[in-house]
Amino acid sequence: MDGFLNALILLSNFVIVPSMAYGSQLAIGALAVTLIYAILRFSDFAQGDTMAFGAMATILLTWVLQYWDVSISPLPTALLALPFGVLCTIALCLLIDRWVYRFYRRVKARPEVLMIVSVGVMFIYNSVVRFIIGPGDRWFVDGERFIITAREFKRLSGLSEGVAFKTTQGLTILIAFIVVAALFCFLNRTRIGKSMRAYSDNEDLALLSGIDPERVVRTTWIIAATLATIAGALYGLDKSFKPFTYFNLLLPIFAAAIVGGLGNPLGAIAGGFTIAFSEVALTYAYRKFLAYLIPGEWAPQGLVQLLSTDYKFAVSFVILVLVLLLRPTGIFGRKAS
Amino acid sequence: MKPSSRRRENMRVISMFAAMLAALVVVGVFQSWSLALAILNLCLISAVMALGVNIQWGYAGLINFGILGFAALGGVTAVLVSVAPVPAAWGAGGGGVIVALMISLATILAAVFAARRAPAGVPRKLLLAFIIIGGYFLTRAFFFPAVEAIEAVDPTKAGFLGGLGLPILLSWVAGGLLAAAVAWVIGKIALGLRADYLAIATLGISEIIIAVLKNEDWLARGVKNVSGLPRPVPYEVDLQQALWFQDWAAGMNVSPVEFSSIFVKLCYAGLFAIVLLVVLWLTERALHSPWGRMMRAIRDNELAAAAMGKDVTGRHLQVFVLGSAVVGLAGAMLTTLDGQFTPASYQPLRFTFIIWVMVIVGGSGNNRGAVLGGFVIWFFWVEAEPIGLWLTDLLTSGLAEDSGLRRHLMESAAHMRLMTMGVILLLVLRFNPRGLIPER
Amino acid sequence: MKKLLIAMALVLLASATASAETIKLGVLFGYTGPIESLTPPMAKGAELAMKEVSDSGALLGGAKVVSVRGDTTCIDSAAARAAAERLVTSDKVNAIVGGDCSGVTIAILQNVAMPNGIVMISPSATSPALSTLKDNGLFFRTAPSDARQGQVIRDVLKERGVKSAALTYTNNDYGKGLAHSIKTNFEKAGGKITISAAHEDGKADYTAEVGALSAAGGDVLIVAGYLDQGGKGIIRAAVDTGAFDTFVLPDGMIGESLPKAIGKALDGSYGTVPGTDSPGAAKLTVLAKKAGFKGGTPFTAESYDAAALLMLAMQAAGSSKSAKLKDKVMMVANAPGEKIYPGELAKALKILAKGGDVDYVGASAVELIGPGESAGNYREVLVKGGKITTVRYR
Known part of the structure; x- marks a missing residue:
């Protein structure tokens, strides 16, 4: 029995807990991508750098708060600064929408054109972030680091394996849960949320029934900016903030959104966790795990690793390509597209 | 098109290219000719690459964000063609690698066969899974020992199978062919997708290609890079020591050092210009042939073209393969000019998005526009740094020399590059969406 | 477009004429791209050495040394070559501190530095390939091979x-x-x-x-x-x-x-x-702190040392030209001679001016061997x- 428990704890420590946190971050980012796709009908390549911008705004205020000795220990100060980051990012997104995207809606440009426009926006965000905060690695987490460390866990449980649970991981999962619940409430219960869904399902019909399209678009940007900032700040808290890594997040986020079916919020969440779990689970070496389950002489000698970690980042792309080929509308996608 | 409007367009093209040439001359006069020629060489390569993208996007409306992958395939071909083979490595594990590759090929063929022929339902799925998993582990069994043996052969200098030891110019053709072959496979599986899905899928597939090139050391040393590729033109240092060259330089009243660097760049420029003109001529011919008109008809209204019995997917595949081949050719040219192959340098920002900016700014659908775009954008990509420094200097000149803000901004000047690209792209898309030289 | 070009031409002209009494060192690092977070302190390290020498007024009869930065991007050898080409042929730098990543460093060395006979000292290119590459005695590195x-x-x-x-x-x-x-x-x-x-x-x-x-x-x-x-x-x-x-x-x-x-x-x-067994690194950290940046980040010490070596070699050669100074790099870097640590460049310049010999230890304990690399x-x-x-x- 101990063997089984140890194996389970081992897997939790290295696969389940980290993947849950990473998956939550991806899921929130993918939600933003998918919402923009559902309403504005294009794939937003600026998403990664929007997240970087939001995280940057949050960090700047966090530093100010830390300087003033404002703290909500044991929780990280960044949580206090998060609303400020969200407001900054909302302002930025609304400005960019007004100056850039609105024109293309008026002329009814093709989605491909909008996608290329978003590449231009990505360039600009990319350099703005570096102008303001620089390209370096920034570390802004404070407060209690762990909910429970591996060592404490071992002491309390008496098992030979421990599971560590970081505050930031706990926060990430908790906040992701709240955000998702709030978003679904919003989409299903409020008037504007319902009109967004109507607009997404059938634009012409929605317009006929008197929905103000600009209002829908504004709301979408506000929600997307909020999601992006939360995802970006949580990612920065959990790992560390460096502008370059946010650009690299773009493809996993797209993969998550597409795997779940672009335009489908539930799918985005499922996609985020699918990508995170498969990246970690496929490259994990199962030797120790199996050694706990299988008695002595049968235990495997090799690493029992399906794929070398060299190819870890290819995993999300492979899943992406497979899903596109086998089920282009995604796991939860609607039939027509 | 009316003759008068055609004349007007020709005038526009000529004046644009003249302005571009003038810009290079300005660099030559005020910075240095060597720099101007270095920029010109990359402009020529970028123009070829932009032509490849224009064939796909401009002719057929296909979005290929996987340019980096095809450029890298061209680059690795330059290594595989030009580097001398490493007999010790072949002896150590060449056979094993070949066997492993055969097994994986057989696995794929068997899987495809099973998917087509076996009766549908659960047994087919089981059979497929069995073939794929079995093939994977069988391949691994041969592959890993062979690779380990190869990589153990003099790892600091070799550790790979080497190439064919042929002249590097051959790789330009071979690079195009390899890119075309891979494009055929990718196109076969991905071209049915909607536009933005295709973009993301090609980007994803290209990242996989790069991951393979980075991690398969036995092929081209992976991240350890292959440097010192043979050159199709003489070395500057040899020229500087050759008597005839010193006389020639003396006759022109320039130092042999400066002249050798200019001379070599001119040689490259000549080679690249020939390739560019040939590709441009071929693409223009294709565009104005019935095939080109059909392509554009498909692009403008896919449904109508399909209704008229045109094979839309088949045409798309053709155009995808052709465009990718041109990109592969340009990739091989770039590696030749660099004299080395560094797989880590293939980043989406530089090898996908910038090339796209070239095509959009130049004029989608117009080959001469794509060429001009390649020139203009590469020029700004390189000159954005000095211009950015100068602009920041000017804008902050009111601040004290050691003011923190000024110092911060001066140090960030390198990031002006992406800002410039973003602003140019957005301005063109907004105010001149058909580009500098619009499609006819 | 036209206005921009004219403006550009003017500024280039201005920068070209302003460079009479000064020695220029190129600082070629990847300010954008994958190691963009490492490079700012590296460049500051190199520039710290330049400032020290300029302030001392002891180099070649009071020459000022200024830095000209160029962006290698770390990965894009085409952009790196263009930046190096600009530094060498347009800004006319006397020598180069850089490049950073081995790939672009080799590209710059073979395509720009060797044709123009410019000395490069890289603080961070550690690839063994650089040990055996033909470099005409122009390439050195303060980072040891792996x-x-x-x-x-x-x-x-x-x-x-x-x-x-x-x-x-x-x-x-x-x-x-x-x-x-x-x-x-x-x-x-x-x-x-x-x-x-x-x-x-x-x-x-x-x-x-x-x-x-x-x-x-x-x-x-x-x-x-x-x-x-x-x-x-x-x-x-x-x-x-x-x-x-x-x-x-x-x-x-x-x-x-x-x-x-x-x-x-x-x-x-x-x-x-x-x-x-040298106090060099600690000394650099103190100097860096005074100058307002962190001295302990990777390759900052090596960058300071690369710039310092170039300037000491100039002094020893009595010329700021690469063709002359390249033969003196090994001499100033190695024993015999008085040991020199960060912050003591003025002292070293004075010894060299009197015809003495120095053994530059610097922040990273420089000792160059065979093919011009750290021992x-x-x-x-x-x-x-x-x-x-x-x-x-x-």
Whole structure:
């Protein structure tokens, strides 16, 4: 029995807990991508750098708060600064929408054109972030680091394996849960949320029934900016903030959104966790795990690793390509597209 | 098109290219000719690459964000063609690698066969899974020992199978062919997708290609890079020591050092210009042939073209393969000019998005526009740094020399590059969406 | 467009005429791209040495040294070549501090520096390929080649009784070369490397890598990466999950920022960093702090030393021309002569002016060997109480 428990704890420590946190971050980012796709009908390549911008705004205020000795220990100060980051990012997104995207809606440009426009926006965000905060690695987490460390866990449980649970991981999962619940409430219960869904399902019909399209678009940007900032700040808290890594997040986020079916919020969440779990689970070496389950002489000698970690980042792309080929509308996608 | 409007367009093209040439001359006069020629060489390569993208996007409306992958395939071909083979490595594990590759090929063929022929339902799925998993582990069994043996052969200098030891110019053709072959496979599986899905899928597939090139050391040393590729033109240092060259330089009243660097760049420029003109001529011919008109008809209204019995997917595949081949050719040219192959340098920002900016700014659908775009954008990509420094200097000149803000901004000047690209792209898309030289 | 060009021409003209009495050193690093977070302090390190020399007024009768930065992007050799071409042929720099990543460094060396006969001293290109490359005596580096460090790490591991170790490396030529060197040396000495797995820099999530490393097991984890890139991410994830307690840190991982970022958990980890029994690194840290930047980040010391070597060689050659100074680099870098540490460049310049000889030690204990690269004297360090302490020299 101990063997089984140890194996389970081992897997939790290295696969389940980290993947849950990473998956939550991806899921929130993918939600933003998918919402923009559902309403504005294009794939937003600026998403990664929007997240970087939001995280940057949050960090700047966090530093100010830390300087003033404002703290909500044991929780990280960044949580206090998060609303400020969200407001900054909302302002930025609304400005960019007004100056850039609105024109293309008026002329009814093709989605491909909008996608290329978003590449231009990505360039600009990319350099703005570096102008303001620089390209370096920034570390802004404070407060209690762990909910429970591996060592404490071992002491309390008496098992030979421990599971560590970081505050930031706990926060990430908790906040992701709240955000998702709030978003679904919003989409299903409020008037504007319902009109967004109507607009997404059938634009012409929605317009006929008197929905103000600009209002829908504004709301979408506000929600997307909020999601992006939360995802970006949580990612920065959990790992560390460096502008370059946010650009690299773009493809996993797209993969998550597409795997779940672009335009489908539930799918985005499922996609985020699918990508995170498969990246970690496929490259994990199962030797120790199996050694706990299988008695002595049968235990495997090799690493029992399906794929070398060299190819870890290819995993999300492979899943992406497979899903596109086998089920282009995604796991939860609607039939027509 | 009316003759008068055609004349007007020709005038526009000529004046644009003249302005571009003038810009290079300005660099030559005020910075240095060597720099101007270095920029010109990359402009020529970028123009070829932009032509490849224009064939796909401009002719057929296909979005290929996987340019980096095809450029890298061209680059690795330059290594595989030009580097001398490493007999010790072949002896150590060449056979094993070949066997492993055969097994994986057989696995794929068997899987495809099973998917087509076996009766549908659960047994087919089981059979497929069995073939794929079995093939994977069988391949691994041969592959890993062979690779380990190869990589153990003099790892600091070799550790790979080497190439064919042929002249590097051959790789330009071979690079195009390899890119075309891979494009055929990718196109076969991905071209049915909607536009933005295709973009993301090609980007994803290209990242996989790069991951393979980075991690398969036995092929081209992976991240350890292959440097010192043979050159199709003489070395500057040899020229500087050759008597005839010193006389020639003396006759022109320039130092042999400066002249050798200019001379070599001119040689490259000549080679690249020939390739560019040939590709441009071929693409223009294709565009104005019935095939080109059909392509554009498909692009403008896919449904109508399909209704008229045109094979839309088949045409798309053709155009995808052709465009990718041109990109592969340009990739091989770039590696030749660099004299080395560094797989880590293939980043989406530089090898996908910038090339796209070239095509959009130049004029989608117009080959001469794509060429001009390649020139203009590469020029700004390189000159954005000095211009950015100068602009920041000017804008902050009111601040004290050691003011923190000024110092911060001066140090960030390198990031002006992406800002410039973003602003140019957005301005063109907004105010001149058909580009500098619009499609006819 | 036209206006811009005219304006550009004017500024270029202005910058060309303003350069009469000054020596220019190119500082070619990747200010954008994957190592953009490492390069600003490196450039500041090089510029610190230039300022020191300019302020002293002792170089070649009071010459001022200014820095001209160029962006290599670390990965795009085409852009790097264009930047180098601009520095060499337009700004007419006398010599170059750089490049940074081995790939672009080779591209610049072969395509720009060699044709124009310009000396390059790279602080960070560690690829063994650079040792054997034909360079006409123009290329030097203040970073040691990776081959030597593998032997040093093997000795350290053996003495500490380590029998097995997991190994992770940053997926570039530095990481791969070093990992190979460590693995072959350690296994020859009877040790066991349980796994040798790459990690990519700039990706921030390293759970999967740490999972695999931990499953393979080992007494210690050797992290051949960079301390503000993936290397730090790996250690943090390993500490957080309790996968490893002790880490072995090669040179790219040694710096004060690492114990600060990781905290108590890093105590007891040990590593190696180029150096002899010299106070140089500490002196540079003090100087850097005064100048307002961190001196302890990777390759900052090497960058300071690269710039200092160039200027000392100019003084020894009595000329700021690359063709002359290239023969003096080895002389000023090596014994015999008076030992020179950071902050003492003025003293060195004066000795050289009088025809004396110096042995530049600098911040990274420079000792150049055979093909113009650092000899590889190493300092074994131990992290104790959040500080990096010296155990002994090897």
